[in-house]
Amino acid sequence: MRALSVITALLVASGVLAGCSDAPASQDAAGARAPAGPVTMVVPFAAGGGSDIAGRAVADGLVSVTPGLSVNVDNREGGQGAVGYSYLLGKAGSPNYLLATETSLLSLPASVEVAFSHRSFTPVVKLGDDYTLLVARPDSPITSCADAVAQARTRRVLAAISGAMGPDAVVFSQIRATTGADLDTVPYEGGGESMAAVLGGQVELASLNPSEVIGQLRAGELKALCVFAEQRYTYPELADIPTSLEQGVDVAFAQFRGVIAPGGLHPQAEQYWVEAARRFVDSPAYRDYVASEFLQARPAFGPEFGAYLAHAQGEVEQVVSR
Incomplete structure (x- = not known):
């Protein structure tokens, strides 16, 4: 309960409780078919952790397989991840933003009244599973x-x-x-x-x-x-x-690592990022990332990743509601 009180206060201060979400901040990019100019990889946690490592590795990997692409990393920590997700929520329709996601995308909506769920965003790629x-x-x-x-x-x-x-x-x-x-x-x-x-x-x-x-x-x-x-x-x-x-401790839980984009993307923009993610997963950069981070390589793309999120949401809700 103490943790819930702390996170609720943080969310109120950040304006991310349901009914307080930002209006889309990238109306000029809505309907765009591909990113124009530098892309921002949002990391919803502080530098140095697993999400930060994943975001930077994927940013570099996407650049390595996509000529002309530039990706900057932006750590937007706060609200136990909710601040970063809310920031991406405000970029609806823009192909110039990505977010390094993990299981907090599912556990936050299951635990706290926030303005987003995994359905608020565009699933791009599930990179693999990470056990703690x-x-x-x-x-x-x-x-x-x-x-x-x-x-x-x-x-x-x-x-x-x-x-x-x-x-x-x-x-x-x-x-x-x-x-x-x-x-x-x-x-x-x-x-x-x-x-x-x-x-x-x-x-x-x-x-x-x-x-x-x-x-x-x-x-x-x-x-x-x-x-x-x-x-x-x-x-x-x-x-x-x-x-x-x-x-004798009957507990096992895999944290997924993945990348999402804002919701409301043009279908061609969604296709652009899924194809870029496929090239990354087929590259030595992905294999190096998986090995260096000790992941279990279980990639899924686009709608397949979305189906995984829908299934995993139910499992997380069962645990969190106990």
Whole structure:
């Protein structure tokens, strides 16, 4: 409830509650068939986290396969992602904007009264799936996910998450529902801030994507307690990390990574971006991105991505409403 109060205040201040959305800010671009001039890749979280890494990688990848294209990255964090999505909502009809999206696109509308849903935007490409790790400092007395659950039953255990209503929050909601343990989550604006919080000792645990934390794991600055997945990663750097299911914690959740465009695009503009995304996925840049971010490569384009979002929305709503 504390998290809901904080995010509601942020949304009111940002003017993104239902009924307060901005009017389309790109009327001059409405009906355009292709972007004209520089394109903006909106990242709805702070620099340094998984969404920022994804947005910059895709921006560079699209440029590499599309002659003449220029893409700038614009971090518009706030409201646990809602500020960035609301900004894109105001660009309806313009092909000059993209947004690096993930599961908060689904969990925010399921949790808070916002003026958008996934249907407000144009699905371009689902890049892959990203499973989170539960990590702690090496000197932490918590030794596993199962141990974290056990200790949370007897004392207060603080865990950093990226966004009060994001995919990390979904994971901890599943933990509460399946184990009865209530780890006390502290929302931050992105993985970079979550990382700093656990390294600095403000929290004991953090839920982070492998790409966000691999450097600290290699350096021995953090230890991985588990991965919230059905199966272990096959990447050599992560293969020894046990799953939550192995430890008796029946929780698994895949965060998707993808790209969306504003709603109301001309069909040819939508086709332009889907074709550009296909070229990117067929390129070495995509394979390098997937490998460097430790993703499970499961691309989907346009309407297929839209169908995935519709199905996933129902799953997220079931978890968040518990």
